[in-house]
Amino acid sequence: MSQLTATESAGARRPRRADAQRNYDRVLEVARAAVAEHGGDIVLEDIARQAGVGIGTLYRHFPNRQALLEAVFLDDAEQLRRVGEEMCEDCDERAPLDLLVEWLRMQMVFGARGRSMGAAVMNAKHTEGSTIQVACLAARDAGAVLLQRAQEAGQVRQAVNISDVLALIHGIIVASDQAEDRAERVERMFDLLVAGLRP
Amino acid sequence: MSQLTATESAGARRPRRADAQRNYDRVLEVARAAVAEHGGDIVLEDIARQAGVGIGTLYRHFPNRQALLEAVFLDDAEQLRRVGEEMCEDCDERAPLDLLVEWLRMQMVFGARGRSMGAAVMNAKHTEGSTIQVACLAARDAGAVLLQRAQEAGQVRQAVNISDVLALIHGIIVASDQAEDRAERVERMFDLLVAGLRP
């Protein structure tokens, strides 16, 4: 949850006051639930009300809609990195391609949860030095290692590039967002992607 | 332009009045230009003003934002279908896979033009019987024939399915929308997709 304490970015600032931290956490928690249900189409005033704080408080902690969505997103990116790194250590026991595919599948599940948060997040992802870009790059790097292992094992073409694969995954999510046969469609597109990896 | 006259859907209604048709066309034209520049983030009041009509007039012709975007979209879908059908007739002279790839590339160029119109259009695409679905299906069918030719020539795996390929193309567009190295990135993802087609 409150992975961001006030001591961000090098500044030796005084830590957040207790009430502030409490409200920050509460807002973030409500927002997380709301995003899981409605995607990016959340109404900030509703979030504030449900969290039991004023709209002004919400905006102090999250200067705009984007910032709130990003905060919700960050946690997940962090988790993805962690799992990716753990998988790297299993490379001796399981086929690297299998691990890679499993990790990519996680990317999809996780991305699908955020659904229409997509547009907002996509922006930040490409903003140089943004917290969210840093988190995504960290997750990506974990994936890059998995990919490399699979390539060394001769299970994936050398030309394949992790960031393209991830972008394509994101594309699959967005492209199938509204489809009525969502699950199967995602599965087929994913298969198509995996097929494209092989030598 | 005014591909939709008032005589829609079987109804034997009186044709649109001349001034109405004029305004319809003018709004659509302005909207088309605006979409090309700003994607889906157009302000309807601006469109109305630039077209020299009142906001009420705009809303009479296009009951909501979505309807206007869809109208802009339709034309393009229609063109895509036409080109696809023309290509089918060239299958004897050129390799089917080449034609397919060229057509898919058109899909991308054309989709990229509409950019963030994406979300709005995606909705309609999956609404049973919507004009836009019909247009997309017609375009898709043209592509399906191209795909089939390529499969018959043994240049594409049998398991590949046109609508998945198109969805993936759409995904590529969306996924690379904000990237700074957009062009190359699209190109690489597209290559990845094409590689996935081959047997």
Place this chain on the structure above:
DNA sequence: TTGCAAAACGGAGGGAACCTCCGTATAGTA
């Protein structure tokens, strides 16, 4: 414990955009 300054709270309200409603204007027919 008490006083106090920095920090945080919260909601009124400005502004942007969407869309509706209805009185007024006009095209096209008899």
Place this chain on the structure above:
DNA sequence: TACTATACGGAGGTTCCCTCCGTTTTGCAA
């Protein structure tokens, strides 16, 4: 030319985003 169905247009209701600022609270220091 007169009349009616059709179309026009913009005022204003609604929703949501975000800012501003007077009030309240916290936590440190005496």
